[in-house]
Amino acid sequence: MKEIFIDIERCTACKSCEIACAVEHSLSKDLFSAIFENPLPVKRVYVEKAFLFSYPVKCMHCADAACIAACPTGAMHRNHEFGSVVVNNDKCMGCWMCAMVCPFGAIIPDYAVKTARKCDFCPDRLKEGGKPACVEACPTNTITFGEMKDLFKSKRLLSAERVAKAVLVQEDKEVTPLEMLRSIENI
Amino acid sequence: MSMKTFDTVTQSLINRAEAMGIETGINRLESQLPQCGFGQLGSCCRICYMGPCRIDPFGDGASKGVCGATADVIVCRNLLREEVGGAASHVGHARHVVLAFQKMLEGKAPGYKITDRNKLMDIASRLGIKTEDKSDIEIGKEIVGKALEDISNQNGEPMNWLKLSAQSREFEMWKEQGILISNAHNEIEEAMHRTSMGNDADPVNLLLACLKMGLVDGYAGLHMATDFHDILFGTPQITTVEANIGVLDKDKVNIAIHGHNPVLSEKILEWAFKMKEEAKKRGALDINVVGVCCTGNELTMRHGVPLAAHNLQSELVLITGAVDAMVVDMQCIWPSLAMIAECFHTKLITTEPFVKIPGAIHVPFDVEHADEEAKNIVMMAIDSFKERKGEDVHIPKEKSVGFVGFSVEAIVGMLKKIDSSDPLKPIVDNIVNGNIYGVVGFVGCPSIKLRDTFMTEKMTKELLKNNVLVVTTGCTAQICIQAGLMDSSATDKYCGEGLKTVLHALGKAAGFDVPLPPVWHMGSCVDNARIGTLLGALADRIGVKISQLPVAGSAPELVQEKAISIGTWFLALGLLVHIAPSPRILGSPVATNILTKDLENITGGKVYVELDPIKAAAGIISHIKHKRTELGI
Structure with missing residues (x-):
């Protein structure tokens, strides 16, 4: 099951994910047409500021989702094809329980249609074997999409490299980055 | 592999580049996608350091910059x-x-x-x-x-x-x-x-x-x-030339001149001719000066120099491995050329003090020492030819031919043979009787974003079918000549009956034994002046404003800021200006409304954005029809 992984260190706050998300949720799915639609399409990802960092806040499609547990009508449910947490608008009564229990603030009350609005994991794209719109739009690979075990593996490799580099610097060895990588592999 | 497919010549050189592991603009575009939405809509402001500020086009986020500037202000600035x-x-x-x-x-x-x-x-x-x-x-x-x-x-x-x-x-x-x-x-x-x-x-x-x-x-x-x-x-006169990358010759010293300013390229051409013997001494058959981009258009218009490549092919012409020196002056010269030249024996020579590229050889060119410097540059190309020996060269065989040199003076000179006292009369008569339904000026560049859709070629053919005469300049002209649209055979192949009749008659009057082509090469991008002069002369002859003529302008594959300012001049003259891809104005409702609608009540001009070639041609034809009705013809 593929999931979203967010690396806060890479986010430049360009908001490309926000635009791509709104376009994906438009009728035309084209930027130049979407801006003329009525009603205007709405995004489901929010780039927020924290100290010197910025971070694209969105639904993490939690494995044990509080919003599903809190939903009194069963509107909030799991899509087993993609492992995503999604709203059935027909069942949603706009009590906002899901929004209240979401630890990320990623669920927003949509007063116009009286239902909860959140990331739906771009099902049209996933059905065609694609990536969610925010992932594709991110120019710095802050938001990536893949098997969680691969995403964590690459993160572990990076931290291993970082530690190894620190050791090499401490020992004052003059080596090229390639030699550094080789010595890391040989350990 | 690239996701796009281009014309055979372009594609064969892209394939060669990919096989050699050389990166081109096609690859770089793919790594830039998707491009920033704020940038595309023009609603990102980087003018002061309280920003950068962006206006949310979906009304969900910021509606003003820090200083209070709205999307309208940001887009217009x-x-x-x-x-x-x-x-x-x-x-x-x-x-x-x-x-x-x-x-x-x-x-x-x-x-x-x-x-x-x-x-x-x-x-x-x-x-x-x-x-x-x-x-x-x-x-x-x-x-x-x-x-x-x-x-x-x-x-x-x-x-x-x-x-x-x-x-x-x-x-x-x-x-x-x-x-x-x-x-x-x-x-x-x-x-x-x-x-x-x-x-x-x-x-x-x-x-x-x-x-x-x-x-x-x-x-x-x-x-x-x-x-x-x-x-x-000299003022250009009508002549025929060869075009496309196939004009390179592996047995000759190939000098590609690239940029815009003929003050340099004219001297290179002159010295290439004078130094033939030097080249022969070093084993070359001759010196072959070929044109890239608009300085190519300048030399082709005046001297019939073969047109090797439009701007998008400027990298590819080097991928042939057959260019001994590429000599550049100013504008539209991609920094990547130095990196590509480095993969071959090719010398990239910059000449303007304000246009330097790391990796290129810089020979500062000043008009006071033009002869010495041009001679020196040609000599460098001859020396470079020797270094090419044994290197793998790939020159696509495809070439096209076409007429060039349609300055207003050349057009009027030709028309004088029909009516010496009122040379524009035959054109005006044929516009009135509908044989020439209208005239469209195509200007600008080849867009890497639209080239695979054959935007310019498809639009042109659609207009010709509807008896609309096309005049063109710049790299768009090179797209047309490569597609065979400037060859006399294009007249019978693509034109409606009315336009066909006129071009046959004009060809005869001009003393050619073939019809004139349906697309007229009027020069480099500064030679859009010639289009302005022609429109002015036509309007004056009929006694109306330019905005009343059944004409339009189009930058079908916009790239450069220069196309924006040329297009705005056309708007000021009162023309409908078709543009693709969209200019960066759609983030502002005020700019969008004024430029695409209200401006028509002020100058007569307006912007028309359409990315589909057939729809774009239809939009232009309907504008021409409207203008004809207003004129009562």
């Missing part, structure tokens, strides 16, 4: 700065040529001379310069004085070149709208000033400034450059 980029390029180009001409008159640039004396006298008389008892040098100096006034005047009087080149109906309309200009440099300065933080915040006022910048480009840039080019190097 950004647009004006784009106009400045374009107009400054053309005015800089024109100034460069005027100063070269001035040095020649002062006897300091012995490599140059007055080639077209008729044009000199014509411009002098239209500038109101008395020519009796004066030498050509004295007349020339007075013309230079008038040109330099247009970048130095502080008295608010309208620019000399605007008065010289614009028709009275347009002049009066601009006067009424308060957009006449006096000094190109002042306008450029004021545009940068008013768009900096805390100045003009009125989108309408900013759009009027855009129109002024269009006039700066049209008169202190395009018209001035073309006039001085013609005086110095």
Whole structure:
């Protein structure tokens, strides 16, 4: 099951994910047409500021989702094809329980249609074997999409490299980055 | 592998680049996708350091920048700065040529001379310069004085070149709208000033400034450059040339000249001819000078130099491995050329002090020592040919032929053979009777984003089918000649019956044994001045404003800021201007409404954005139909 992984260190706050998300949720799915639609399409990802960092806040499609547990009508449910947490608008009564229990603030009350609005994991794209719109739009690979075990593996490799580099610097060895990588592999 | 598929020649060289592991623009575009939505809509402001600020086009986030600027203000300021980029390029180009001409008159640039004396006298008389008892040098100096006034005047009087080149109906309309200009440099300065933080915040006022910048480009840039080019190097006459990358010859010293300014390339061509024997001594059959981009168009128009490549192919021409030297001057020269040249024996030679590229050889070119420097550059190419021996060369075989050299003088000269007292009559009669349903001017570049859709070719063919005559300049002209649209055979192949009849008759009258082609090559991108002159002459002959003519302009594959300022000049003249991809205005409702609708009530011009070639042609044809109905024809 593929999931979203967010690396806060890479986010430049360009908001490309926000635009791509709104376009994906438009009728035309084209930027130049979407801006003329009525009603205007709405995004489901929010780039927020924290100290010197910025971070694209969105639904993490939690494995044990509080919003599903809190939903009194069963509107909030799991899509087993993609492992995503999604709203059935027909069942949603706009009590906002899901929004209240979401630890990320990623669920927003949509007063116009009286239902909860959140990331739906771009099902049209996933059905065609694609990536969610925010992932594709991110120019710095802050938001990536893949098997969680691969995403964590690459993160572990990076931290291993970082530690190894620190050791090499401490020992004052003059080596090229390639030699550094080789010595890391040989350990 | 690239996701796009292009014409055979382009594609074969992209494949070669990919096989050799050389990166081209196609790969770089793919790694840029998707591109920033704020940037595409023009609603990102980087003008001050409280920003960058972005306006949410979906109304969910920020609706104003830190200073309070709305999307309308941000878009209009950004647009004006784009106009400045374009107009400054053309005015800089024109100034460069005027100063070269001035040095020649002062006897300091012995490599140059007055080639077209008729044009000199014509411009002098239209500038109101008395020519009796004066030498050509004295007349020339007075013309230079008038040109330099247009970048130095502080008295608010309208620019000399605007008065010289614009028709009275347009002049009066601009006067009424308060957009006449006096000094190109002042306008450029004021545009940068008013768009900096805390100045003009009125989108309408900013759009009027855009129109002024269009006039700066049209008169202190395009018209001035073309006039001085013609005086110095001759006014083009109709001739035929070969085109496409296949014009390279593996047995010759291949010199590709790239950029815009013929002051350099004319001398390279001259010295290439003079140094044939040197090349032969080193085992080459000859020296083959080929044109890339607009300096290529300049040389092809005046000397029939083969047109090797449009701007998008400037990298690919090097991928052949057959170019011994690429000599560049200014504008549209991609930094990547140095990295590609490095993969071969090719020498990339930059010549302008303000256009340097790491990895290239810089030979500063100044007109006072033009002969020495041109000789030196040609010698470098000959030496480079020797280094090529044994290297793998791939030159695609495909070549096309076509007619070039349609200056207004050449067109009128041809028409005089039909009616010497009223040369435009045959054209006007055929517009009235519908044989020529309308005329469309295609300008600009090949877009890497639209080239795989064959945007220009498809639009052109659709217009020709509907009896619309096409005139074109710049790299768009190169797309057309490569597609065979400038060959006389295109007339029977693509034109509607009416246009076919006219082109057959014109071909006969001009003394060719074939019809004229349906797409006329009017020159480089500064030669859009020639399109302006032609439209002005037609409007004057009929006694109407340019905006009333059944004509339109199109930048079907917009790339450069220069196309934005040329397009704005067309808007000021009152033309419908089709543009693809969309200019960066859609983030502003005010700019979008004014430019695509309300402007029509002011100058007669308006912007039309359409990315589908068939729909775009249909939109233009319906505009022409409307204009014809209004004229009662």
